[in-house]
Amino acid sequence: MQLARVIGTVVATVKNDSLEGRKLLIVQTVDRNLEATGKPMVAIDAIGAGVGELVFWCRGKEASFPFKREDTPTDCTIIAIVDSEQHVTR
16 A cells, blocks of 8 residues: 555546446655655546545555456555545654
8 A cells, every 4th residue: 555645537438348437536656744756647446535635545456456356457546545644654
């Protein structure tokens, strides 16, 4: 799991059938000081996150766990929303 901020949304006119109805968001990984690091990525939203929220995301095989694993082609999934930035160790 890594910490990131949702910085935008993605609109796909053509996508895999298993992604129908799933929200795609752009996430920017942040460090412990909540400063942007690395390149933004597209993630499937599994929990209802929105732009501006601080979230946890995962990659790899674990990214498909919230869905039917064999049916959902994902390598990056938002799995949690951080309630308060005060909970982040600085």
